[in-house]
Amino acid sequence: MQECRFILLGATGDLALRKIFPALYRASLSGLKPNITACARSPLSTPEFLDKLSTKAKEYIKDLDPKAWADFAANISYTPLDFNKPEDFKALKSTHPNTIIYFSIAPAFFAKACQKLAAVGLNAPNIKIVLEKPLGTNLQSCKDICAQIGKHFKEEQIYRIDHYLGKQSVQNLFYLRHNNPFLAGLLSAHYLDHVQISVLETLGVESRGGFYDPMGALRDMLQNHMLAMLALSTIPANTPTEHTRQAKLEMLRSLKPLNQESLKSQVVRGQYMAGGGFKGYTEEEQVNPHSQTETFVALKLELEHQNWQGVPFYLRTGKRMGASLVQVVFVFKGPPQALVYTIQPQCSLELQLQGMGALKSTLDSGMDAYERLILEVVAGNQSPFNHQDELEAAWRFVDPILQSWQENLTPLLPYAAGSFGPKAAFDLLKQDNREWFVHV
Known part of the structure; x- marks a missing residue:
């Protein structure tokens, strides 16, 4: 059983509910044990979020096993997160040796999220971040976004995902x-x-x-x-x-x-x-x-x-x-x-x-694809990701x-x-x- 700390930003969004959580669930069936902190702006309690997530899981996951899902969901907590409130990020502090922060948010918020994470020490060498596309709309905007992220995270910590x-x-x-x-x-x-x-x-x-x-x-x-x-x-x-x-x-x-x-x-x-x-x-x-x-x-x-x-x-x-x-x-x-x-x-x-x-x-x-890529991030293999x-x-x-x-x-x-x-x-x-x- 391989453990990891998984912080998911944008956890109430369509991509998270339709792709990322199902991928994490399937990975848990293969031996991954993720401790998941789901974050979004919605002021939900953990039980309220899990009710929403379970409803979507029944829609998006074929052959959902109720007991396996219950075991998986038991390791999920929900934390409301406002990018304009630095104190919200303090609740995310992690000392787990394998911590993954998944940015299931619009790229316009990447720089602000990185800044706030770094302010509470969530950019330590053991922390990996996963970025969804699109990264820019042309060469210059791509360079600008990468430069902002690079102020807080090194290249070997960054996994730019392309499903x-x-x-x-x-x-x-x-x-x-x-x-x-x-x-x-x-x-x-x-x-x-x-x-x-x-x-x-x-x-x-x-x-x-x-x-x-x-x-x-x-x-x-x-x-x-x-x-x-x-x-x-x-x-x-x-x-x-x-x-x-x-x-x-x-x-x-x-x-x-x-x-x-x-x-x-x-x-x-x-x-x-x-x-x-x-x-x-x-x-x-x-x-x-x-x-x-x-x-x-x-x-x-x-x-x-x-x-x-x-x-x-x-x-x-x-x-x-x-x-x-x-x-x-x-x-x-x-x-x-x-x-x-x-x-x-x-x-x-x-x-x-x-x-x-x-x-x-x-x-x-x-x-x-998402299950495979998440497992590659956990293993620290950057080859399937974009430099x-x-x-x-x-x-x-x-x-x-x-x-x-x-x-x-x-x-x-x-x-x-x-x-x-x-x-x-x-x-x-x-x-x-x-x-x-x-x-x-």
Whole structure:
């Protein structure tokens, strides 16, 4: 049984109730014994909070075991916490050798929370903090947030979580090549024509309009999740597991910057219109009716790295698509043939060879991403988490795209809800005599 002290800021929020507490419960079934202090502004007693939490647990946790839940909940206490009241933080003081503070709060409050925690000694070397994205909206804001946090916590104490990186199916992008010399040899510039990465959702923004409208698809999905997937797909296959962080950083730093011409010819942005019984984006709840926010992005990029010279990468992500799909497709040179790695809806590996049909294997997706990442924090393993330098490298590539959109160098193209994006996204590949793969 492994013990830890777990302080959760923002404990009454949707993310905490829907993802973090269920993950902690599942981890407790695997042997973790967390002593949890739940904190939020709501003036609740511990019994009142536990009533609320138990109701949500029945909704979000499949096969909930009442006795196991009771044992888990017995180690949860609730403390009202106002960031403007320094005295509230004194109640959190901990001497546990393994203390984790999870920031399930808006990044705008990160700096203030760190300052208040440090004031009561909750930044000692044994304390780890877990930060949810987004960390900034561009390179400078990312640097500013990290600098504020860095005043109180060292880099080795900081775990910047990306639940996509926590998925075993995503981590397998590296392990498949790392553990299979045959694949490692094939998935290289010598044999590959190009690589495609798609993250498509049939859902619209639903009730997240207030969050999504200032962000858009480029910031919400491509800058973090998709560039991380690209890095895991391209780091050298012989990289030791403990060096994956540095290897990912090397790949992100090798992204070829987009100049003014390539920003026009290699980037597509779109916004879904009404169709198929669905509202258009600007009709969604909490969305500006005149919004110019993109709900779809497609782009072509290259890596200035010796292992990937001459191999273009095509990335696309969008909402209200014709299918829900997360997929990496390695397309080989010569006749149409590819290795298709599907992460969602079902994790699978499919080798398509001309004249032989397809060889497909379904893979185990592994444990829940949040459960896995929490256990990695407890163990002190930072490899599945983002280093500050990784975030900055990704923003450095994305910033010129954002700037070009502010200058209207790339038009915002409409596409029908339920389609696969604007025509320009297909032309992006067609002009190179290629086409998008869709294997659901």
